Amino acid sequence: MPVATSNTRAIKRFVIAGGGTAGWMTAAALARFGPPGTSIALVESEAIGTVGVGEATIPQIHLFNGALGFDEAEFVRETKASFKLGIEFDGWHHEGESYMHAFGAVGRGVGLLPFQHYWLRAKQLGFAKPLMRYSMNELAARTMRMQRGRRAQGAPEMPYAYHFDAGLYAAYLRRFAEARGVVRHEGLIERVTQDGESGAITALALDGYRLVEGDFFIDCTGFRGLLIEQALDTGYEEWTQWLRCDRAMAVPCANGGDFTPYTKAIARKAGWQWRIPLQHRIGNGLVYSTARMNDDEAADTLLANLDGEPFAEPRTIPFTTGIRRKMWHKNCLAVGLSAGFLEPMESTSIHLIQSTISRFLSVLPGAEPDPAIVEWFNAQCEFEWTRIRDFLILHYTANARVGEPFWDEVRTMELPDTLRAKLDQWRATGLIHREHEELFTDVGWFQVLVGQGVEARGYNPLADSLPETDLRALLDGTEAALVEEVRQMPRHLDFLQSMMTSAPTPGVPA
Missing domain, CATH: 3.50.50.60 (FAD/NAD(P)-binding domain)
Known part of the structure; x- marks a missing residue:
């Protein structure tokens, strides 16, 4: 042997x-x-x-920084970081509307069913509130608040990432x-x-x-x-048949406006604009399709929508x-x-x-x-990337910006089979299936599907086993507990300033 x-x-x-x-x-x-x-x-x-x-990052960055032994306060100081609780999507469904893909839980399930089925039932009954009322991260983000860990026993964790x-x-x-x-x-x-x-x-x-x-x-x-x-x-392998933008234009500007603990992605005529607030500046950029917008128009759009004075000329970044x-x-x-x-x-x-x-x-x-290991590795990478690709396509295809050529084009395009299957499952019974270890969870898909106006025709009938009075109590109690938790959190700016003045953790390598 x-x-x-x-x-x-x-x-x-x-x-x-x-x-x-x-x-x-x-x-x-x-x-x-x-x-x-x-x-x-x-x-x-x-x-x-x-x-x-x-x-801008997602909460998994803690795993990397933690594995290297970084002291968080030192990291925040050295990278001019701020905190991030989610991403606001402004105008992606209709102009003037926004929703947030917030980190962390939305509501709480009962028994075998996740929260979306109870929310969908309450929506049919006419008393479900917007998802933000059941999300601690979004409630905190919208009120410019931030904390680490749990304040009260039984309260949920508030996951966060960084802008740096x-x-x-x-x-x-x-x-x-x-x-x-x-x-x-x-x-x-x-x-x-x-x-x-x-x-x-x-x-x-x-x-x-x-x-x-x-x-x-x-x-x-x-x-x-x-x-x-x-x-x-x-x-x-190009994915331009689904993700039609092919250029970005980036420019930093002086701080101004709200010091948001979230990233903003703002729909524009032929793409979208990002806004990322740091300690010393705001990072801005416009992602756009050159088939629908030329560089001069892109620069004018970007520069007209800054919170402060630009620090440089816009830099153009072609991509495929x-x-x-x-x-x-x-x-x-x-x-x-x-x-x-x-x-x-x-x-x-x-x-x-x-x-x-x-x-x-x-x-x-x-x-x-070993060829077997290399083949497995490449298959895992392809799976991860394609499932993220599908999640990004969802933001584009589920829009209601009728009459705008770019948005009409992406709304009516043929979708990958993997994304079409997810949409069919959601529309049928509110099912969201997280396959293997794809990055975005059912909670993330839930927020974007609802935010983009993709309606589910039904829900799992097991949700009907909860009496209506208990269903109301579930939603109302969840909301009340989260509102109270967020109310006692410090302001984002105050929280950041307190971290900036804290001493490094002894013995952690720099």
């Missing part, structure tokens, strides 16, 4: 191509969790800028990684050298003569995919939504924009970096990656 042993031919040299958030998140994770004796090199050039607009400066986060990660042995090489990658037989990458040639050799290479070179695409030719056909091929892994691109309306960009790194570490390969 064979005896299981560790892989003695483990990878000894990792080389990361590209910096930014993707490169330095990867470097920090490898430095913290990589096998003993592993060398990690990162190649980047100050001559190449980063996209750097992914400043992506450039400052990359710098924070860089300090962490370099303190743990990561070696940074400054220079432009002019050539990728490959093994003549296997096609595996062997080195990156910098500035014509310097070679950075390695056993495994991680492509964080952004949209161009210098390793995964230009060298290894893995191919790219989609995914690499293989994120891991031979001895190369694509992370971040080199792996694919999805619009940031649900703040998934940094999460997808994080999940790719985590998945890779869970199956850390030897010097010769």
